[in-house]
Amino acid sequence: MKKPTHLLLLFFIMLNCGELVPNPDKNPENMTQENPDPKSNSEKVNEFAIVIHGGAGTILKKNMSEEKEAEYKAKLEEAIRVGYSILDKGGSSLDAVEKTINVLENSPLFNAGKGAVFTNAETNELDASIMDGKTLNAGASAGTKTVKNPINLARAIMENSPHVMMAGDGAETFAKEQNLEIVSPEYFKSENRLNTLKRVIKKEQEKTKNKTSAFYDADIKDSKFGTVGCVALDKKGNLAAGTSTGGMTNKRYGRVGDVPIIGAGNYANNATCAVSGTGWGEFFIRATVAHDISALMEYKDLSLEEAAKEVILRKVPDLGGNGGIIAVDKNGNMVMEFNTAGMYRASMNDKGELTIGIYSK
Ligand code: ASP
DSSP states (O other), X not given: OOOHHHHHHHHHHHHHHXXXXXXXXXXXXXXXXXXXXXXXXXXXXXXSEEEEEEEEEOOOGGGOOHHHHHHHHHHHHHHHHHHHHHHHTTOOHHHHHHHHHHHHHTSTTSSSSTTOXXXXXXXXXXXXXXXXXXXXXXXXXXXXXXXXXXXXXXXXXXXXXXXXXXXXHHHHHHHHHTTOOBOOGGGGOOHHHHHHHHHHHHHHHHHHHTTOOGGGOHHHHHTTOOOEEEEEEOTTSOEEEEEEEOOOTTBOTTOOOSTTSBTTTEEEOTTSEEEEEEEOHHHHHHTTHHHHHHHHHHHHOOOHHHHHHIIIIIIHHHHTOOEEEEEEETTOOEEXXXXXXXXXXXXXXXXXXXXXXXXXX
């Protein structure tokens, strides 16, 4: 019989051999320009970093005017610079995420806060969540109609209540108790989003008449996207993720999407990464997108980029869903992965280098 020390030696030799096998996917030449500096899982590439998105979908250059494109880029830059400056001064990733998302929520360009999409009943019902990678604490709100900045409510739920998720009237009562800004439901309405609702309803009726499925109609599907999200790594090595949305156009019956569901549209864990998603929520829930990316890193030792590709380019489309994610790992690697024609997105590294993108190519 072998001595236990021999067995131990054998175990260590096997471990080291594993590390000697080169992984072709970690070759920097295979990496896209938008996911800069990916190194091995253990090498720090950025002391701090921030990534944002403003929704994914069929965003095509041919459908976008130059002015509109400039408007989107300017707002993305304004938002990310708010978070960057917090991180640069040594502030927390949670503050950076919340304040960055506030800028996007307050802009009618995005489907979060002001400018949220309409439900079938012509109301705006907002979802949001935030997660602290250090403590794995999380907060989420669903279906609120009067809270100006749902991400602030999500944070208040995380920090000032014993719960993780609150919905509807109860969430609004709590928001008032927390002295968060309350607005009239009218505040969220925009003509543009109302027109989209009418177009989608009309299309749905035509489809029903022709007995075809409206659910899979490309136009209907894509008119629904535009959530916002932010992930950040701060100088103390703490990760945070936040996501805020009006959900999907024409949603019914108190529908809640992936955004307030921890592990689906949002997740952060200092041991792995912080992820915020955007896309067809039902599929993001079923694929537990954000947690899956973290789990692939934690249990299978995949790099952030490999994990994101596995979930966004294989798992979600295999189920029939679409969308994308932004993520940053504990070493400051940043990823913006999507399977749609476009995703509004921006990133900044610790040197203050900014990238902004809209289309896939
Ligand atoms: N994921 C969101 C939802 O399903 C929509 C989006 O990201 O645009 O509610």
